[in-house]
Amino acid sequence: MTSPAAPTDAAAVETVNAELARIARHQNAGRFAEAGAALDRLLEQYPGHPRLVHLQGLNLVHLGQTEAGMALLDEVVAHNPEDVTALVDIGTLLAQQGKMDDAREKFQTAVEVAPNYALAHANLGAALVVARDYVRAIPHLDRAIALDPGVLDVHLNLAQACLRTGHFQRAVDALFRALAIDPQSAAVHVNLAQALFRRERHEAAEHHARRAIELAPQAGEAWLHLGNTLAASGRMDEAAQAFLKAATLPGMALTGFSRLANLRKTTPDSPEWQGLQLLAEKADQLPDEPRVTLEFSLGKARDDLGDHDAAFAHYAEGNRLTRTLYPYDRAVNVARAERIRALVTPALLTRHAKAGLRGVAPIFVCGLPRSGTTLMEQMLSRHPDVQAGGELPAVQRAFQANAPLRAVMEERSPDDALTDDDLTRLGEDYQAYLHGEGLRSLHITDKMPGNQLYAGLLALALPEAKFLIMRRHPLDGLVSNYLQNFGQNQPVSTDLEDLAESWRQFDQNAKHWAALLPDRVHEVSYEALVADPEGQARDVLEFLGLDWHADVLDHTASSRQVNTASVAQVRAPIYGTSVARWRRYGAHLAPLAAALGDALTEEERIACGLDA
Incomplete structure (x- = not known):
């Protein structure tokens, strides 16, 4: 870029500004050729002026001359590496071309150059959401909102990042702020339906799904969220109609028919069976992730139809594809389990007996996935002294906030570096997450299955907590995992031998904690629970120190939603057909x-x- 010329006297500045305003009108009207001609005239008078070169570059991009336009923008940044508007515009254009890594680099530079430029933070946050780097996205989106709270999309992106990281109440809060900006935004209502569903606020989720449909009847996501909400509250026939409607909308056939297939028993004349067969004819044209959805849905349908060999073939293919998308390292996970068992010993329990946060008594319902954790929590949710929390990421968040404790767990610090304060902080961070989600009862259920790995440390951090470890016959439990499309959430389920090793580690964990913490840990057999619900429920409530309430046997009457893969089963009376x-x-x-x-x-x- 040549040394820029610029207007110097007030009259010249006024003339140029008027011309720029006219150019902006041309661009807003889509008259980019006229805008380009006007910019050429100005550049003849003021050659190399960065602002004019910048605008000409953008104009060329609008005219379809992307390479030439980007070259001009690069010239602007080369002349002034701290031109934040040029950096953001280049990043935006790169993102539109699908070059997200390059786009994030430009946005990151813009943020460093101008820490108080809202658009730079907003675009970097959005780019990080696209990259699924939600933890890094949140502070940038927060900063963008603090600088300029009136941009709708920033609130929507923040809500998505919060949803993906398990901060459901934060997502709801962000979306209500977005609703204040535009009450007629179908996108806000769609996202509110999703967030409130995850927050287990049934009536509100349904309201916003229906409002989104009023505003945009062809919004397939709204119909899906409506179906999810209705299914989670036990209104299966209405849910089926919502999913069927979604399946008729552009681009939604696979998702709609998949939800239907997993909602109810497929029959030869079911619309979802007909729809899935048509989709299967073009399966080879699908990208891997939707292909996985199709394979698992076909497996479920074939199972319902009694063709178990064909069903297993579909499940196997779905798992094979998932494994290529989300590899699993068995050795790393086995080493982690062995390390935690070796760390938590009788000596450790004695040494830290005075640690931990008292005054809160969560009920951890844990085990392997598909072992009856959802059924157990649904039963407990009918007890008047228990508040159901669902699958909470609270333990994971608390460990993430506790670097010294993680260093000991990962053997980067010696065992004796662990302090009472580290353990107490773990309990405090856990409780802080609960409070942030509006969970404040003394007894709150947390049915994240993987918490079984950390029962010993959680027992020290929360001395009044109790642990229900669900056990199920390994063949039933592990096969059920293999037949479930967990996606990236549980890659161990994609391989039968990995599943067997995960059961062995779980079995050792359960025995270790039961022997180490006999007053805190109670094992519950899924098979015994479905065979004798009352007897098992009485044992569980006695262990928890809760009075008997017969309502726990009527878990289908629970008003709380179920947001896990067990939704259809737990809305039926307790039965043993899955044994x-x-x-x-x-x-x-x-x-x-x-x-x-x-x-x-x-x-x-x-x-x-x-x-x-």
Whole structure:
């Protein structure tokens, strides 16, 4: 870029500003050729002026001359590396071209150059959301809102980042601020339906889903969220109609039919079966993630139709594709479990007996996924002294906030570096998350299955907490995991041998905690629970120190939503048809049975195709 010329006297400045205003009108009207001609005339008079070169670059992009336009913008930044508006515009254009890594780099530079420039923070936050780097996105979006609270999309992006990181109440708050900006935004109502669903506020979620549909009847996401909300509250027929409507909308067939297939039993004349078959004809044209959804949905449908061999083939293909998208490292996870068991010993419990946060008594319902945690929590939610929390990321957040404790867990610090204060802070951070989500009762259920790994440390951090560890027959539980599309949330489920090892580690964890903390840990058999609900419920309530209430046996009457894969099952009376369900797939389970070894009986091994 040549040394820029610029207007110097007031009259010249006024003339140029008037011309720029006219150019802006041309651009707003889509008359980019006229705008370009006017810019050419100004650049002849003031060659190399950065503002004019900048505008000409943008104008060329609008004319379809992207390469030439970007070259001019690069000249502007080369001349002045701290030209924040040029940096943001280049980043925006790169993002529009799909070059997100390059775009994020420009936005990051813009933020560093101008820390108080709202648009730079907003665009960097948005780019990080696209990259699924939600934790880094949130502070930039927060900063953008603090600098300029009136931009709708920033609130929407913040809500998505909060949803993805488990900060459901923060997402709701952000969306209500967005609603104040534009009460007629269908996008805000759609996102509110989703956030309130995750926050388990049933009536409000349904209201906003229906309002979104009023504003945009063809908004497929609104119909999906309406269906999710209705299903979670037990209104299955209405939910099916909502999913069916979604499936008829552009681009929503796969998601709508998939939700239908997982909501109810597929029959030969079900619309979802017909729809899935049509989609299967073009399966090879689908990207991997939607292909996974299709394969699992076809598996569920084939299972309902009694074609178990074909069903297993679909499940296997869905898991194979998922594994390529989200690899799993068995050795890392085994080492973590072994380390936690080695860390939490009787000596550690004695040394830190006075640590922890008292006055809060959460009920951790944990185990492997698909082991009855949802059923157990639904039963407890009917007790008047229990507030149901659902699958809370509170433990994960508390550990993330506790660097010294993590250093000990990861053997970067010696065991004796752990202090009472570290453990107490863990409890305080856990409680802070609960309070942020509006969970303030003494007894709050947290049914995140993976908390079973950390029961010993959580027992020190929360001395009044109790732990219900759900157990299910390994073949039933692990096969149920294999047949469930967890996506990136549980990549261990994509391989039968990995699942077997995860069960072995869980089994050791459960035995370790039960022996170490007999007054704090109670194991519950899923099979016993469905066979004798009252007897098991009485034992559980006695262990928890809660009075007997017969309402816990009527878990289907619970008004709280269920946001996990078990939604259809827990809205039915307690039943035992899922016990020994693995047998329909026995011929395909030899790798799982072999890996489980002596955890199975001789008859079970034979049923899985192994020698006696």
